[in-house]
Amino acid sequence: MRHKSHYRSRYPIEIRSRLAVSLITIALAILIGCKNKPAELPLPFYNKPDFTPEWINKTDTGYRNIHTIPAFSFTDQDGQTVSEKTVEGKIYVADFIFTRCGGICPKMTDNMGILQQKFRNDTGVLFLSHSVTPDMDSVPVLKKYAVKKGIISGKWHVVTGSLDEIYALAKKQYYAGDTVGYYQTGNEFLHTENFLLIDKHRRIRGVYNGTLPLEMQRLTEDIITLKKEDS
Numbered sequence: 001m002r003h004k005s006h007y008r009s010r011y012p013i014e015i016r017s018r019l020a021v022s023l024i025t026i027a028l029a030i031l032i033g034c035k036n037k038p039a040e041l042p043l044p045f046y047n048k049p050d051f052t053p054e055w056i057n058k059t060d061t062g063y064r065n066i067h068t069i070p071a072f073s074f075t076d077q078d079g080q081t082v083s084e085k086t087v088e089g090k091i092y093v094a095d096f097i098f099t100r101c102g103g104i105c106p107k108m109t110d111n112m113g114i115l116q117q118k119f120r121n122d123t124g125v126l127f128l129s130h131s132v133t134p135d136m137d138s139v140p141v142l143k144k145y146a147v148k149k150g151i152i153s154g155k156w157h158v159v160t161g162s163l164d165e166i167y168a169l170a171k172k173q174y175y176a177g178d179t180v181g182y183y184q185t186g187n188e189f190l191h192t193e194n195f196l197l198i199d200k201h202r203r204i205r206g207v208y209n210g211t212l213p214l215e216m217q218r219l220t221e222d223i224i225t226l227k228k229e230d231s
Helices: 002-010 013-035 105-118 139-149 163-173 213-229
Strands: 073-075 081-083 091-097 125-131 156-159 194-198 204-209
Touching: 091 105, 091 213, 105 125, 105 139, 105 194, 105 213, 125 163, 139 156, 194 213, 204 213
Parallel strands: 091 125, 125 156
Antiparallel strands: 073 081, 091 194, 194 204
């Protein structure tokens, strides 16, 4: 009892009252701060090959000029035509690989497989892998590769086609290449680890290192964010 009386004598009631008020004030500030927390930022747009993110609102003058992937037409592992109509109104993830690749491609395909599994039952999300050696990756070769990798037909398209068309689309439109920051327009061999997140309007909304499993979590979260934006 003496100890308790001595403790109270060191902290008069007015000080203890002020302390209580301060604690209540801090608690209220935290609650108000959480309540007024800014809404989650939308995903940026990528309009240049240096992948500088740009946040553009629908009311901005530049909204109508956002870079958009143009029309395309390739053939997938099932011999089906894959075009801009295939991805119309859908979110998709694009990358560039080749079946004989023994370096980064197996990791990229495995990681794309992680995404495929997460969004397996979501008809609004697709995956699109372009062969950068289409002369060697014929439809039968792609089919064998797809079966080996557990690629689901209709969900994940692995495509082949004209080398010139694939490279032009990759370098000039997806900004894919070994060197970030400039347009590759020549016949340099295309070999990039990038995964690109494309929205329902075929605009680039995210760039990720496709060899890193950790990046798949970030990509998953961004797909979910994008689905909310377009809902």
